[in-house]
Amino acid sequence: MIRLISTSLTLLSGLLTSSLLAQPSVIPADAQRAAQAVRPDAIRAHMRFLADDALEGRKPGTRGFALAANYVQTQLEALGMKPAGDNGTYRQAVPLRRWQVREGTSTLTLTRNGKEQPLAYGRNFILSPNPDLPASDVSAPVVFVGYGVSAPELDYDDYAGIDVTGKIVAFVNGAPATFPSNQRAYYSSAKAENAVAHGAVGVLSFNLPTDLQNRLQSAAPRARQGIYRWMDKQGNPQRTFPALKGTASLSDSTARLLFAGASTSFDDALLKARRNQPQAFPLNVWIRMQTQTEVVEDVAGQNVVALLPGSDPVLKDEYIVYVAHLDHLGIGRPVKGDSIYNGAHDNASGVAINLETARLFASLPKTPRRSILFVGVTGEEMGLLGSDFFASNPTVPKEKIVANLCLDMPFFFHPLLDIVPYGSEHSSMVKEVTAAAKFVGVQIAKDPIPEQAVFMRSDHFSFVRQGIPAIYVKSGSQTGNPNLDGTKLNLDWRATIYHSPQDDINQPFDFNAAAKHVQLQFLIGYLTAQADQRPIWNQGDFFGTKFGKSAVKP
Template identity: 80%
Template sequence: MRFSVSLPLTLLLSLGGAALSFAQPGTIPTEAQAVAKTVRPEAIRAAMRFLADDALEGRKPGTRGFALAANYVQTQLEALGLQPAGENNTYRQAVPLRRWQVREKTSSLTLSNKGNNQLLTYGKQFILNPNPDHADSDVNAPVVFVGYGVSAPELGYDDYANIDVKGKIVAYVNGAPTTFPSNQRAYYSSAKAEMAAAHGAVGVLSFSLPTDLRNRIETAAPRARQGIYRWLDKRGKPQRTFPSLKGSASLSDSAARLIFANAATSFADAVAAALKNRPQAFPLNISVRMRTQTDVVEDVAGQNVVAVLPGSDPILKNEYIVYVAHLDHLGIGRPVNGASTPGDSIYNGAHDNASGVAINLETARLFAALPKAPRRSIVFVGVTGEEMGLLGSDYFASNPTVPKEKIVANFCLDMPFFFHPLLDIVPYGAEHSSLGRETKLAADFVGVQISPDPIPEQTVFMRSDHFSFVRQGIPAIYIKSGSQTGNPKLDGTKLNLDWRATIYHSPQDDINQPFDFNAAAKHVQLQFLIGYLAAQADSRPTWNKGDFFGTKFGQTSVVK
């Protein structure tokens, strides 16, 4: 059910305005406690108001609005005394971005069975993904169904265990087994093309379960037609692509049923097995030809803003704690009729993610206010291209302006959701590394509980900039508000999901929403205290022994 904006927002307003309170301080040093208590909710509001103003036109990378946002953040960090940490002794890092788009009129997808060919309708039955590595790609191969398309033997699950897909096109269901832990479920939901390529597939077809309405082709088509962006390396080669995959398509529900027409296992039985989290793989006894013509649409001169507060320890100052929040949003787009903004076409991105940038700016002020800088250096990065696929953070984490091996931890903020008092948090990543200890200390001091992920189906762990650092083997924390509201009539999880369904990525995400800036101030305290404790510790943060992400990506920081 779509919620009425006015009713929950009125309830939210009645919950706001509570004074900040503190639990027992535990072992947090006195100077950090004192500084944490100086947090300014009004400063968060002011920064958000500027960054989400119509004058910034939605902060799309490469636009005047984004440049204004970047200049604002640089000026704020510079005024705090933070030093340039970008390229060539500046506060900027250039991020070369490129966009590709499918040429629909000359691209196609055809089903073939014993000489019978069926041409599907673009935009209604399928969508092709651009192929940055091949301007003109044509692949014709048998199709094999591989369940969720997940190979996770460490979790006792492997759809590829008993099938050879070399030289074939694989078809799989979106998502991952619900039995997986939340963050592993997020990872495997998003790493399927990589796994298909690793197993020798030459193409992929994906489709949603009939019960999954979030990824239907009808809703995905408009955004898919905008193309994809990737960052380019020094040679101009696009990154995070899979050249061995010659074709990639998303299928509608009706098209997904068509590819099962000749299979020994029916579509209904395959769906039932997926819902029961059973690994499965079998030939569909059909071939698919995908022809994809891909055009380069534009190059974008992206920029990250990078500043550093040098550490005070003569040795540990050469190690870095990196705070990141994305500066960009969607720019000016399709007009939408909202309750207070009829025909508005500016996607202001107040919550997504002027909020995270504003919170990190106030966090930087707390660090700068310390009587003595932390032992390790603190880096603040406002990244570009998050909405394009975590591109600015991936570029920085892959090409940092400080030594990569000296980055010891990352803290990310993106849409922390402060529409009600902050009573509990979901610290994504805290269970994977020693940073869980610092997170617990900070949460106890601020007076919030730690809760499990209430919406694992949203695969949150893969959806913001911290994961770019995890991919480089760096322990990371990404904190979101939990579901407790202090009001038995207000379900925090429902409120979150309703906001995502009605306001997320729309012009209604503006500063006029009833944000609880006292809750936002607690996010500042959490960001500051967790990072401060990590910066002061004798040892750098470590992955927990045997941890999934530490084992998969960790390099030198895994516990022995």
């Protein structure tokens, strides 16, 4: 059986090679030969090891994660990659800490017309830990602010005309569907920051009633595990909002309670939100949130960092960073008799593809002009923590990192006929993406699931936040089978397999499609490393304006 699989993969690789040889290209011959040498069976082998039960789901701080990190390090070391972590090693220490709400002494009380109504933890609401305040107590009137979004460049502001200073704001999760995909993803995830900027002291969030997947009851088990943050050298948690004295998620029925006696009903407010209309108005209610937060554990996180030095005397001091997260969820609640959350697709697949990409780079007769960094990061499942730590505290000069390529759950359950290159529309890297896609023979598509806020959900965004252009390639919706809808397949997988023990190696992966992902990763990075000029943000681009320091001139 193993021999048959290996033979099939070899045939697939041969077909892939002959297909590429038939295409004229401006890509140099050495790079073409390297791309054509991709090995689908090597991707499968890397994934099989990283997603094995012996690694126990690769949770940061565990033996299983250490085994995964050792495996990746030895693979990169065997390819001749140099150590680029701390103190001449292949590792970068990432200090992590976890906080949890002490539920027995944490409360949320609703007061209307002088009458108090205590609510039930876990059924009506869930509080978020506050890493900056072991004990916090806030009581204030509540203002509904629609989606809680302020996007002046899109002529949208839920906070227009209302003062929320010293108040608690309530908002619907998500962002207007009329926003471009990546901006929608950003604004869906920047609610707390925006609330603080407007002077709020607390936030209440809830989902649209139609968003069944993210109902409070579904989110409660994971939320109760607490939150992680990385610590700076002074021992302070990062990416927190000390001005917010209370943060709660509400159930559907509890959110409705807020609107009793308000100028606009719950249903009318949600209708206006669905119509993408800004709105804000006071609710006839006060909320008191009392949150007791305790430190649960410190975790010695680690990133794996390896370097392929560039060949150009000047440009070798600039870096292209490949990143994929090593971690997954460890051992958890049993589902269908299995408690090991192997994370084969999420994200043994991305690590395996980047390892094969590293091999293609190592096979070149001459290394690219710029240097290449391969980084296996920790704590992505905890909130992009390892990549945020690296991008904020890189082991090379930050200003010399010119581009990032991220891979996470690329989705290769069918032939790769089109791709969604998240980020390519924001910078000059669109040239490299277009050239690589043409060579590999895939079309470029738009985001088929903008409501999933994909652009904010993996490690590339840690680099965007530091002003570094980034590319995050995922499969599109074409399958080559008129009876198979790629978008439905993707959404069904997210609803049934994602973040469950069933994300193991025994899924119907298409390793020929995975090999195309390797070729795309390799060629985009190679062309970027060879270019005379470093990538720059497009003139007036949202992310370039917000985070970047350079932009394409008109």
